[in-house]
Amino acid sequence: MFDYLKNFFTKYFYEEEQYAALLLIVIVAILFYFIGAAITPILISILLSYLLNGLMISFTSKGLQKNLSFYLTFLIFILIYVLIFLTLPLITGQIGSLLNELPAIVSYLETLFRELINSYPDFFTPEQIDEIFLNSTSFIPSIAEQFLLQLNSGFSAAMNALINIILIPILVFFFLKDKKEMLGYVTFFLPKKKILLSKIWIDLDVQLFGYVKGKALEMVIIGFVTSTVFWFLGVNYSLILGILVGLSVLIPLFGAILVTIPVLSIGLFQWGLDTSFLIFTVAYFVIQILDGNVLFPVLMGNEVNLHPVIIILAILVFGGIWGFWGLLLAVPLATLIRAVYKVWPKKEAVT
Numbered sequence: 001m002f003d004y005l006k007n008f009f010t011k012y013f014y015e016e017e018q019y020a021a022l023l024l025i026v027i028v029a030i031l032f033y034f035i036g037a038a039i040t041p042i043l044i045s046i047l048l049s050y051l052l053n054g055l056m057i058s059f060t061s062k063g064l065q066k067n068l069s070f071y072l073t074f075l076i077f078i079l080i081y082v083l084i085f086l087t088l089p090l091i092t093g094q095i096g097s098l099l100n101e102l103p104a105i106v107s108y109l110e111t112l113f114r115e116l117i118n119s120y121p122d123f124f125t126p127e128q129i130d131e132i133f134l135n136s137t138s139f140i141p142s143i144a145e146q147f148l149l150q151l152n153s154g155f156s157a158a159m160n161a162l163i164n165i166i167l168i169p170i171l172v173f174f175f176l177k178d179k180k181e182m183l184g185y186v187t188f189f190l191p192k193k194k195i196l197l198s199k200i201w202i203d204l205d206v207q208l209f210g211y212v213k214g215k216a217l218e219m220v221i222i223g224f225v226t227s228t229v230f231w232f233l234g235v236n237y238s239l240i241l242g243i244l245v246g247l248s249v250l251i252p253l254f255g256a257i258l259v260t261i262p263v264l265s266i267g268l269f270q271w272g273l274d275t276s277f278l279i280f281t282v283a284y285f286v287i288q289i290l291d292g293n294v295l296f297p298v299l300m301g302n303e304v305n306l307h308p309v310i311i312i313l314a315i316l317v318f319g320g321i322w323g324f325w326g327l328l329l330a331v332p333l334a335t336l337i338r339a340v341y342k343v344w345p346k347k348e349a350v351t
Contacts, residue, residue, distance in 0.1 A: 017196045018345065024190070024197070025340070041164045045171035051216060052077055052176055054209060070176060081169060087239070094240045098266075105269045112268070199343040207335050214299040219246045222291050229283050236270050249291065251327045252311050256288055306334055 052073050059069035175182060190197060223246020230238035241263055248255035263284060271277040306314075314334035318326035 017193050020193075021196050021200070021340075041167050042171060045168050045175055047212070048077070048168070048172050049175035049179075050209070051213060052172065053179065054213060056176065074173060074176060077172060078169060085165070091239060091243070094237050098237050098240060105265060108269050109265060112272075196343065196345065200339050203343055204336055204339040207339070208332055211331065211335065214296075215250060218249045218291070218295060218299050221295060222246050222249055222287065226284075226287055229287065230280075233276075233280055233283060235267060235280060237266060241266065245287070249296075252315065252331055253308070254315060254327070256292075260284075260288075306331065306338070310334060 055076070056069045056073040059072055060066055064072070187194070223242045225242075226245040227238050227242025230241055235241065244259050244262065248259035251258070264281065267277050267280045267284075271280070311331060311334065314330040315327055318330045318333055320326070322329070
């Protein structure tokens, strides 16, 4: 055992910079874990600035002056930012209506599935049927209601938290405008020898920017298309369902499965087993198929070339550690680990 550890450290930790890089990663992880919630506006602003910086660079590459590119990029951000908050009253209104109708939806689904199960008495006894619905009626409404209440609370808080609403665009403005100065403050705390850290960042930046940009575009496109199609079909709560379907793309593999349950449940409650429900279901699955087979490959390409098994493991591990946020950050964190492993210096251990 001692020889194994000795060989491991000899192979992977033979330079001072490697220890410094490991220490930095551990410190950042600890800070995120303990004060991540407190600095959420700063983290959101950094992420938005990271995305907008790519847009600003593309404007500059097309011949626009740097200052003009900056102001044009920031103007686009402000227009989108204002548009999002203008839709909040409509979103909160739909959430409130859905919360009021949730008991009726659950009751309807219970009746429908009870009739379905009663059609096959050879497979289920009356006692088993009662037990199934006793568990489901106590579990499903609780989960759904808590989720919607948190969602509603989140949007209400966003409307009332004027400080954060004002703070985020201000931070984005300065992060974009004074990027070099901000990076200078950060690099002041880094070791003088930053070859390894630079290699990690370069490898991570190429993959992570493509992933974040692609997922952001996919989320907006799928959310908008879903809301529009559902509104055209006359689906209740089309805006909320569109937002949920859009957000589901952020959770690889499992997101589409999880969001399908509330989507089909609301459609089933609205129309029953009718032709309209069939059209609605077909439209929803067409959107999912086009997303998975057309939109996702076009937007993402080979930006993050992780094996599906690695993605599943990342979702299980980070989701188990950080819950919902772990699910969202599973792929970026897996990408970070791969970038570190890929560029980490190695040498043969001395035997």
